[in-house]
Amino acid sequence: xxLTLGIWMTAVVVxxxxxxxxxxxQHWYEFPVVGxxxxxxxxxxxxxxxxxxxxLAFVASMVYGIKYLRKRNPDDDLKSxxxxxxxxxxxxxxxxxxxxxAKFSWGSFWNWDPRETSIFVLLxxxxxxFALRSxxxxxxxxxxxxxxxxxxxxxxxxFFMFVMPRVLASLHPDPIIxxxxxxxxxxxxxxxxxxxxxxxTGLYYWIFTxxxxxxxxxxxxxxxxxxxxxx
Amino acid sequence: xxxxxxxxxxxxxxxGAIFMKDWRSELRTxxxxxxxxxxxxxxxxxxxxxxxxxxxxxxxxxGMLWVVIFFSAMSGLSRTFVMEEERGTSMTLQLTxxxxxxxxxxxxxxxxxxxxxxxxxxxxxxxxxxxFVIKTFSIFLVIVLLGGLGFxxxxxxxxxxxxxxxTKGTLYPVLSFPILLPLVLTxxxxxxxxxxxxxxxxxxxxxxxxxxxxxxxxxxxxxxxDYVWKD
Amino acid sequence: xxVALTASGLRKTxxxxxxxxxxxxxxxxxNTVLISGKNxxxxxxxxxxxxxxLTPSAGAIALSAEGCVIPEIHWPLHVGLVSPYMQxxxxxxxxxxxxxxxxxxxxxxxxxRVAELLDDVGLIDRSxxxxxxxxxxxxxxIKLAFALIHNPAVLFLDEPMTNLDAAGIALVRRVMQRQRExxxxxxxxNDQTDVDAFETKVDLDARP
Numbered sequence: 001x002x003l004t005l006g007i008w009m010t011a012v013v014v015x016x017x018x019x020x021x022x023x024x025x026q027h028w029y030e031f032p033v034v035g036x037x038x039x040x041x042x043x044x045x046x047x048x049x050x051x052x053x054x055x056l057a058f059v060a061s062m063v064y065g066i067k068y069l070r071k072r073n074p075d076d077d078l079k080s081x082x083x084x085x086x087x088x089x090x091x092x093x094x095x096x097x098x099x100x101x102a103k104f105s106w107g108s109f110w111n112w113d114p115r116e117t118s119i120f121v122l123l124x125x126x127x128x129x130f131a132l133r134s135x136x137x138x139x140x141x142x143x144x145x146x147x148x149x150x151x152x153x154x155x156x157x158x159f160f161m162f163v164m165p166r167v168l169a170s171l172h173p174d175p176i177i178x179x180x181x182x183x184x185x186x187x188x189x190x191x192x193x194x195x196x197x198x199x200x201t202g203l204y205y206w207i208f209t210x211x212x213x214x215x216x217x218x219x220x221x222x223x224x225x226x227x228x229x230x231x
Numbered sequence: 232x233x234x235x236x237x238x239x240x241x242x243x244x245x246x247g248a249i250f251m252k253d254w255r256s257e258l259r260t261x262x263x264x265x266x267x268x269x270x271x272x273x274x275x276x277x278x279x280x281x282x283x284x285x286x287x288x289x290x291x292x293x294g295m296l297w298v299v300i301f302f303s304a305m306s307g308l309s310r311t312f313v314m315e316e317e318r319g320t321s322m323t324l325q326l327t328x329x330x331x332x333x334x335x336x337x338x339x340x341x342x343x344x345x346x347x348x349x350x351x352x353x354x355x356x357x358x359x360x361x362x363f364v365i366k367t368f369s370i371f372l373v374i375v376l377l378g379g380l381g382f383x384x385x386x387x388x389x390x391x392x393x394x395x396x397x398t399k400g401t402l403y404p405v406l407s408f409p410i411l412l413p414l415v416l417t418x419x420x421x422x423x424x425x426x427x428x429x430x431x432x433x434x435x436x437x438x439x440x441x442x443x444x445x446x447x448x449x450x451x452x453x454x455x456x457d458y459v460w461k462d
Numbered sequence: 463x464x465v466a467l468t469a470s471g472l473r474k475t476x477x478x479x480x481x482x483x484x485x486x487x488x489x490x491x492x493n494t495v496l497i498s499g500k501n502x503x504x505x506x507x508x509x510x511x512x513x514x515x516l517t518p519s520a521g522a523i524a525l526s527a528e529g530c531v532i533p534e535i536h537w538p539l540h541v542g543l544v545s546p547y548m549q550x551x552x553x554x555x556x557x558x559x560x561x562x563x564x565x566x567x568x569x570x571x572x573x574x575r576v577a578e579l580l581d582d583v584g585l586i587d588r589s590x591x592x593x594x595x596x597x598x599x600x601x602x603x604i605k606l607a608f609a610l611i612h613n614p615a616v617l618f619l620d621e622p623m624t625n626l627d628a629a630g631i632a633l634v635r636r637v638m639q640r641q642r643e644x645x646x647x648x649x650x651x652n653d654q655t656d657v658d659a660f661e662t663k664v665d666l667d668a669r670p
Contacts, residue, residue: 069455069458121409121412124408124409124412125409127405128405128406128408128409131402131405131406132392132393132396132402132406135393135396135397135398135402136395136396136397137397140462141395141462144458144459145392145395145396145459147458148392148455148458148459149392149406151451151455152385152388152389152410152448152451152452152455153409153410155447155448155451156385156409156410156413156444156447156448159413159414159417159440159443159444160412160413162436162440163413163416163417163420163440164416
């Protein structure tokens, strides 16, 4: 699994960076030049997957949280916080890559357009989630409270979709790369893009399972230490 | 055995008892009211000093009004749950009243507190700050009332969460901000519309967002409250 | 009316440490349940579980009257608790606190009953003084009144003799005797002499 993932991601990165960009793609291995962005459009292969995953990770964390509230199985809470931890990292990467892209495209690192604001708010939510977790000592309570908070956060986040359009006009390149809102990407770009998305998702899932395993073992050993102390 | 009334009448009585208890207690000790008052006066004074004899653009003033209200609310709205926890009366409530009654009673209390805070802040702001004009009063009135209820709804459930954690004070704004952000953006928008003299109908979008926010947050809070409140 | 309280296989864990497991008993009207164990054995935790303030990690509790199970939302009407962990409201008077004892439970206010109870616990002269002026013994009496005002079928007492003088202790014994006649009494204490008699004993020390 590790090997496949490694080869896959290497291939994606290589193709994303090296395939030539020409105005009129003649061959299957060429990308079209996207107006106004040029070479920098390559960042779409890295920025968008990390952004999508950071949102998906939050949903996953919330789902595991709800499972915990129903069954009270500590393993669900473990998965919830692991999913959130990785999501936090991906969110941070997405914000940074987005910011870099913004600098190159629009001249400043931050512009408060709707997508930027949502990823920023997601970052705040992740931060708040972990601040809450570190403030509760009793495990069962920590699990319930963080599950509840993630539910409340998930429920209020969609409001941004309705609020933001009324606040500022969008600067995001959606209109440029994706004029009809459909997946309107040149076939080669699409292939590389989707592969990148798959690759990042695989990466996330792989790190997630390893972390869950590690933390399960950690919590078992703490549990056993506690038992030894009592006996 | 005392006569058993219909469960819903009992529930309303319970809600009323909790609201009146918090209200009477607040009138006697005046903790939350003093905190709110001091906060509003201090922040408006700072704004006045920094503006000097100049006046800022109306859009900026609209935003600042809600900044003052947000932070003042943060200083006072958590008291209703934190105080019960600190004094050991949480268990008294857990034993005698239903979770939903506790939530609704305290929500009502916080709504009254926030509405008072809003009225005071708006009055001081209008009197003291140069350049703050409201041309369409009807929009502003609805925005302030709905916004207040929205603040109370989100602030109450977050207060219930942090009351069970250890580092209550600093955690409260950290958890509340991402949840309240859509609300804050919407009320600022609405205030700007009112300040610019827009027609009442133009603010319908804001009203819709506010009403749905309130409904969603309260509905979810009632559903999850027992997980927060009971151990 | 006969009431029955049954507990089966109750377990509670905190931070994955088990406080107790497998607590099972049954009690009926006229019975006394004694919960004994040294400090830290989980007596107060078990009481909190039985009064539904805490939820069990495993196991079930049922309260029934005349054979019909009483749903959880109605428990506050049938259960009274006196515990060192449960406080009353300092800024209110004795009378106001007892009013709350009724209205929080959704019951209509009953000034006559409040006065009756204040008289019972010997605090009728201080009914309008705020509780923060009371001594700890007096507060314990108010807590007792708070627990009795709605005539609960099951009365839970956690370390009931705390802070009480001889007159207070006599009061508690009277209350316990009355409760044995009317319903179920559950007492959690280190000191077995606190109860005159008991039918069921839950000894938290005798567990692993």
